[in-house]
Amino acid sequence: MTVDARPGTEAVTVTTTVNGRADSRQVPARTLLVHLLREELGLTATTVGCDTSSCGACTVLLDGRSVKSCTLLAAQADGADVRTAEGLADGDRLHPVQEAFREHHALQCGFCTPGMVLAVVSLLDENPGPLTEHDVRRALVGNLCRCTGYHNIVRAVLALDAARQAG
Amino acid sequence: MIPASVRYHRAADLAEALELRRAYGDLLRPLAGGQSLLPALKLRRDRVDTLLDLGRIGELSYVAHRGDHLAVGALTRYQRLLTDPLVDRYAPMLATAAAAVGDPQVRHAGTVGGALAQADPAADLPLALVALDAVVVLASTAGTREVPAAELAVGPGATLCRPDELVTEVRVPLPGPARWSYRTFARPALEWSLVAVAVADGRVALAGMGPTIRRARGVEAALADGAGAAAAAARADEDCDPVDDVRASAAYRRHLSRVLVARALADCSPEVRP
Numbered sequence: 001m002t003v004d005a006r007p008g009t010e011a012v013t014v015t016t017t018v019n020g021r022a023d024s025r026q027v028p029a030r031t032l033l034v035h036l037l038r039e040e041l042g043l044t045a046t047t048v049g050c051d052t053s054s055c056g057a058c059t060v061l062l063d064g065r066s067v068k069s070c071t072l073l074a075a076q077a078d079g080a081d082v083r084t085a086e087g088l089a090d091g092d093r094l095h096p097v098q099e100a101f102r103e104h105h106a107l108q109c110g111f112c113t114p115g116m117v118l119a120v121v122s123l124l125d126e127n128p129g130p131l132t133e134h135d136v137r138r139a140l141v142g143n144l145c146r147c148t149g150y151h152n153i154v155r156a157v158l159a160l161d162a163a164r165q166a167g
Numbered sequence: 168m169i170p171a172s173v174r175y176h177r178a179a180d181l182a183e184a185l186e187l188r189r190a191y192g193d194l195l196r197p198l199a200g201g202q203s204l205l206p207a208l209k210l211r212r213d214r215v216d217t218l219l220d221l222g223r224i225g226e227l228s229y230v231a232h233r234g235d236h237l238a239v240g241a242l243t244r245y246q247r248l249l250t251d252p253l254v255d256r257y258a259p260m261l262a263t264a265a266a267a268v269g270d271p272q273v274r275h276a277g278t279v280g281g282a283l284a285q286a287d288p289a290a291d292l293p294l295a296l297v298a299l300d301a302v303v304v305l306a307s308t309a310g311t312r313e314v315p316a317a318e319l320a321v322g323p324g325a326t327l328c329r330p331d332e333l334v335t336e337v338r339v340p341l342p343g344p345a346r347w348s349y350r351t352f353a354r355p356a357l358e359w360s361l362v363a364v365a366v367a368d369g370r371v372a373l374a375g376m377g378p379t380i381r382r383a384r385g386v387e388a389a390l391a392d393g394a395g396a397a398a399a400a401a402r403a404d405e406d407c408d409p410v411d412d413v414r415a416s417a418a419y420r421r422h423l424s425r426v427l428v429a430r431a432l433a434d435c436s437p438e439v440r441p
């Protein structure tokens with residue numbers, strides 16, 4: 001194989017499926033995934049807290065797995081299925097994780113909530129359980145909440161896990 | 168914060184990536200999971216002309232049992248190590264070390280090869296690989312060569328991987344250790360270890376105790392001479408050069424290394440099997 005032209009471009013085409021909708025657009029290569037979602041697609045449920053991959057507010061699902069969208073390039077999501085908090089509810093019916101958060105009062109200001117909920121969706125999907133309180137706290141170590149003190153979030157997740165264990 | 172303007176190319180396969188490395192060397196910077204590189208680019212601590220995205224080289228994402236070693240492809244994500252049955256059976260220390268890395272989001276993106284190439288002196292997976300006496304495979308268009316995991320890093324962020332090469336695989340020799348322990352001391356939540364130790368039979372490796380992960384030769388020599396765990400652990404910080412920074416003083420890190428080595432050796436004693 002021979003390489004004739006210098007590789008790479010400053011503009012990249014990013015083709016994704018976001019919340020079930022196909023999208024394809026050109027963005028500068030340096031565009032972060034969170035900026036593609038918020039600024040290009042107008043999906044502002046995904047928040048930016050720390051912008052240094054510490055707080056997890058920007059968590060989205062990439063092919064079903066939680067990632068921090070402030071620490072991935074949009075180009076790295078090319079070809080992937082992306083899910084944000086906007087894509088969880090089915091019309092007026094909340095997603096079970098959202099419903100459990102509501103039920104257990106697992107949010108106050110709501111800033112961390114979209115990322116927290118998606119981190120929980122990923123956890124329940126990859127870990128069949130049963131989950132201990134320790135498992136839940138460890139799995140959410142990358143999601144900071146300044147309001148709730150975490151207790152009600154952990155309760156919500158344990159309730160979801162108990163319900164699915166019961167069948 | 169966004170990275171400075173950068174060019175981007177996604178490698179279709181390993182052959183193309185190596186050909187581009189041969190032709191363009193340092194002009195290209197490999198991008199694997201991005202969990203170290205993107206924070207550095209965002210903070211403008213690093214500058215890159217063109218990113219060479221390795222993320223879709225599926226042929227480098229695997230765990231394979233090959234008789235006398237367990238092979239792990241460079242693009243294997245941390246998360247896979249937590250659940251892979253071959254890792255669980257042949258090299259469970261890798262799962263323990265991967266579980267110590269960051270959080271699930273980081274483990275879903277970060278890769279084995281990226282962790283090795285990043286050469287962070289406090290990194291978890293490379294520490295386990297040094298203790299397990301693993302060998303890192305570096306590939307170029309000219310072929311492959313093997314470098315012991317303990318020799319790959321030459322300083323923080325610096326390795327023996329040349330601009331025309333890529334890390335493609337790591338090989339963990341089998342059978343693995345009869346007794347092992349992996350212990351870290353980290354500040355709560357997300358914080359990297361201040362000091363970590365991995366013990367595999369007679370090999371003892373330390374992270375966070377100098378510019379690279381290193382074998383604790385003094386401890387190993389003491390054990391070989393029949394010293395008890397306490398006497399051996401007292402030599403943990405011999406020849407070490409830990410940093411003195413805002414997170415901990417050098418003296419505290421030295422203390423931690425002795426305590427962690429003592430505990431790890433106790434884990435490996437005949438009465439207490441990990």
Ligand SMILES: Cc1cc2nc3c(=O)[nH]c(=O)nc-3n(C[C@H](O)[C@H](O)[C@H](O)COP(=O)(O)OP(=O)(O)OC[C@H]3O[C@@H](n4cnc5c(N)ncnc54)[C@H](O)[C@@H]3O)c2cc1C
Pocket residue numbers: 053054071196197198199200201202203204205206221241267268269270273276277278279280281282284285287289290291292328332333334335357358359360
């Ligand atoms: C919030 C957070 C917490 C973390 N906590 C921990 C922790 O507790 N313990 C720990 O060990 N790590 C931790 N990390 C770092 C993590 O382990 C990184 O994923 C890893 O260091 C880099 O892997 P990567 O695939 O993301 O590499 P990248 O960031 O893509 O690349 C890192 C470097 O390696 C080079 N590179 C990548 N792949 C190759 C290859 N195949 N061949 C040659 N060069 C290559 C790149 O050019 C770059 O210079 C943390 C990271 C974050 C964001």
Ligand code: FES
Pocket residue numbers: 047048049050051052053054055056057058059068069070071
């Ligand atoms: S904004 Fe991405 S982790 Fe905080």
Ligand code: FES
Pocket residue numbers: 106107108109110111112113144145146147148
């Ligand atoms: S609800 Fe306010 S930060 Fe979590």
